[in-house]
Amino acid sequence: MVEPGTAARILRRPAARLCLAVLAAVALAAAIGPELFPESYREPGPLQYAPPSWAHPFGTDLNGRDVFYRVLLGARISLVVGLAGALISLFLGSAYGLIAGYAGGRTDNVMMRLVDILYSVPRLIFILIFINAFDGHVRNFAAQVDWPWLMSYSRIVILIITLGLIEWLTMARIVRGQVLALKERPFTQAALVLGQSHAKIILRHLLPNILPIIIVYLTLTVPAVILDESFLSFLGLGIQPPQASWGSLLSEGAQSINPLKIYWWLLFFPAATMSATLLALNYLGDRLRDTLDPRR
Amino acid sequence: MLRLIIRRLPALAFVLFCVVTLTFFLIRLAPGGPFDRERKIPPAIEAQLLAKYKLDGPVWKQFTGYIGDVARGDLRLSTKYRNRSVNEILAQTLPVTFALGGIAFILATVSGIWLGAFAAVRRDTVSDRLAMGVALLGLSIPMFVVGPILVLVFGLWLKWLPVGGWGSPAQIVLPAVTLALPFAAVIARLMRTSLLEVLNQDFIRTARAKGLTDRKILYKHALRVAILPVVTYMGPLAAHLLTGSIVVETVFNIPGAGGFFVHSILNRDGFLLGGVVIVYCSMLIVFNLLVDASYALLDRRIRVDG
Numbered sequence: 001m002v003e004p005g006t007a008a009r010i011l012r013r014p015a016a017r018l019c020l021a022v023l024a025a026v027a028l029a030a031a032i033g034p035e036l037f038p039e040s041y042r043e044p045g046p047l048q049y050a051p052p053s054w055a056h057p058f059g060t061d062l063n064g065r066d067v068f069y070r071v072l073l074g075a076r077i078s079l080v081v082g083l084a085g086a087l088i089s090l091f092l093g094s095a096y097g098l099i100a101g102y103a104g105g106r107t108d109n110v111m112m113r114l115v116d117i118l119y120s121v122p123r124l125i126f127i128l129i130f131i132n133a134f135d136g137h138v139r140n141f142a143a144q145v146d147w148p149w150l151m152s153y154s155r156i157v158i159l160i161i162t163l164g165l166i167e168w169l170t171m172a173r174i175v176r177g178q179v180l181a182l183k184e185r186p187f188t189q190a191a192l193v194l195g196q197s198h199a200k201i202i203l204r205h206l207l208p209n210i211l212p213i214i215i216v217y218l219t220l221t222v223p224a225v226i227l228d229e230s231f232l233s234f235l236g237l238g239i240q241p242p243q244a245s246w247g248s249l250l251s252e253g254a255q256s257i258n259p260l261k262i263y264w265w266l267l268f269f270p271a272a273t274m275s276a277t278l279l280a281l282n283y284l285g286d287r288l289r290d291t292l293d294p295r296r
Numbered sequence: 297m298l299r300l301i302i303r304r305l306p307a308l309a310f311v312l313f314c315v316v317t318l319t320f321f322l323i324r325l326a327p328g329g330p331f332d333r334e335r336k337i338p339p340a341i342e343a344q345l346l347a348k349y350k351l352d353g354p355v356w357k358q359f360t361g362y363i364g365d366v367a368r369g370d371l372r373l374s375t376k377y378r379n380r381s382v383n384e385i386l387a388q389t390l391p392v393t394f395a396l397g398g399i400a401f402i403l404a405t406v407s408g409i410w411l412g413a414f415a416a417v418r419r420d421t422v423s424d425r426l427a428m429g430v431a432l433l434g435l436s437i438p439m440f441v442v443g444p445i446l447v448l449v450f451g452l453w454l455k456w457l458p459v460g461g462w463g464s465p466a467q468i469v470l471p472a473v474t475l476a477l478p479f480a481a482v483i484a485r486l487m488r489t490s491l492l493e494v495l496n497q498d499f500i501r502t503a504r505a506k507g508l509t510d511r512k513i514l515y516k517h518a519l520r521v522a523i524l525p526v527v528t529y530m531g532p533l534a535a536h537l538l539t540g541s542i543v544v545e546t547v548f549n550i551p552g553a554g555g556f557f558v559h560s561i562l563n564r565d566g567f568l569l570g571g572v573v574i575v576y577c578s579m580l581i582v583f584n585l586l587v588d589a590s591y592a593l594l595d596r597r598i599r600v601d602g
Binding site: 117119120121122123124125126128129130132133134135136137223227230231234235236237247250251253254262264267271274275278279282283286 | 307311319325441538539558561
């Protein structure tokens with residue numbers, strides 16, 4: 001179980017406090033930042049490829065849009081996809097791990113063998129195919145039932161679900177390992193002897209005990225999902241313009257590098273924001289793991 | 297070892313079958329067909345095209361026909377790159393992808409193992425913190441950021457290395473480093489954790505009591521055992537490298553299979569897509585089998601069950 005002083009112990013390190021501050025700043029900026037921009041900043045303007053200045057601190061892009069505004073919009077989508085995808089993977093992974101570990105024996109063997117196989121399949125490649133196969137159908141469906149939000153966010157919804165569907169493997173492995181150990185502990189045996197149902201034992205006795213580990217791996221899954229999303233968007237097969245995510249912004253930035261003229265701000269600012277966020281998440285996740293799971 | 301391979305074979309064939317089936321039907325679900333152009337093609341010509349590419353008749357018949365062809369090693373014609381067979385395209389592009397992936401694989405494992413061992417031996421010193429900081433950085437910066445930055449610095453400013461293309465050894469350096477970097481970071485972290493654990497075990501204490509030097513203990517006893525988690529990671533690593541190579545090939549303009557893969561999805565070029573996926577997956581399956589086999593060789597205590 002989490003001891004009360006855990007958070008305080010981690011935050012005693014200055015680096016951890018810095019990471020938390022970075023995350024809070026990025027999340028806050030993504031949540032309310034885009035609304036603070038005046039109307040003229042949100043639309044394409046006449047000022048193409050302007051370098052960073054006071055009026056446009058991150059410069060402007062090919063269409064004269066303010067890059068700072070775009071980066072915040074991208075942060076919104078990237079963070080939402082990362083968090084929601086990680087949450088889906090958390091439910092799937094912990095349910096799978098709980099069942100496999102608790103059942104044990106042959107069931108456990110087969111279930112974990114499946115995880116091994118899935119580990120070695122290039123899963124992102126299937127996501128690419130998946131998104132492109134289902135996007136049109138989801139849009140049609142949205143048009144039929146008249147859900148305008150699903151029309152405009154169909155790709156994001158599919159992204160969240162499919163990324164959640166592939167990132168649960170590590171969670172399943174970790175949870176299963178924990179359950180295998182907890183299962184043999186006296187309190188589980190006692191609950192069994194007292195005649196409690198398996199479902200109750202899993203939910204009341206095992207789940208609370210593995211919750212800290214689940215939370216640790218949640219913090220480590222969020223950056224993984226954000227990276228996956230940016231990978232797909234970078235290839236032009238994830239988030240589509242005019243919407244933006246960090247991956248699609250970076251793709252525009254990478255294309256703008258050529259020997260004649262280097263628009264470095266198109267690459268630098270999205271890259272710096274994204275890397276700082278991922279670094280902070282990974283660092284905090286690591287510290288949490290070291291504190292809560294000293295075995296690893 | 298041979299027995300292990302034979303026992304795994306049916307399951308692996310089944311996995312491959314699932315992969316082929318999934319790809320075949322998913323690309324058909326996508327809206328738009330392979331022959332959609334801006335101008336509508338006359339129905340007679342379209343029927344002819346469909347027949348030529350064996351896309352006519354009921355879907356299940358198309359499917360069984362395709363499975364049969366694949367089993368014979370014929371991956372059929374690409375519907376986009378007219379009159380070129382998928383086998384031909386893959387024969388040209390896969391060596392490039394595999395060369396890039398192979399070099400990155402060696403780079404990632406060697407540098408990762410070295411960095412992890414370096415940090416573990418100097419546990420809790422400044423060098424350790426620095427090494428692990430670098431690893432965390434490598435883990436957090438996506439390769440499509442590292443790639444353009446390396447191009448910018450070494451290609452355009454310093455002009456030490458070519459910015460892209462494929463053929464000369466100098467052109468391999470930047471893409472291979474870009475591809476290897478995040479995985480070197482993962483391996484370094486794995487290696488550090490594992491070596492720290494091993495160094496605390498009894499047999500190391502025994503070796504030390506015997507009076508062996510630190511060097512000998514590390515190289516003769518500890519590394520051999522500590523490397524096992526890294527070996528387990530090699531299977532997923534190969535999968536990640538193949539996926540990553542798609543991005544790296546785009547960034548560095550390398551004529552590998554990655555570009556064809558992306559375009560085959562956009563063009564609804566089902567057979568080309570299927571070909572790439574089949575080859576990628578069978579490569580990975582064979583590779584994983586080898587990893588499992590070598591795992592058993594490295595540590596005699598482990599029995600790998602089929």
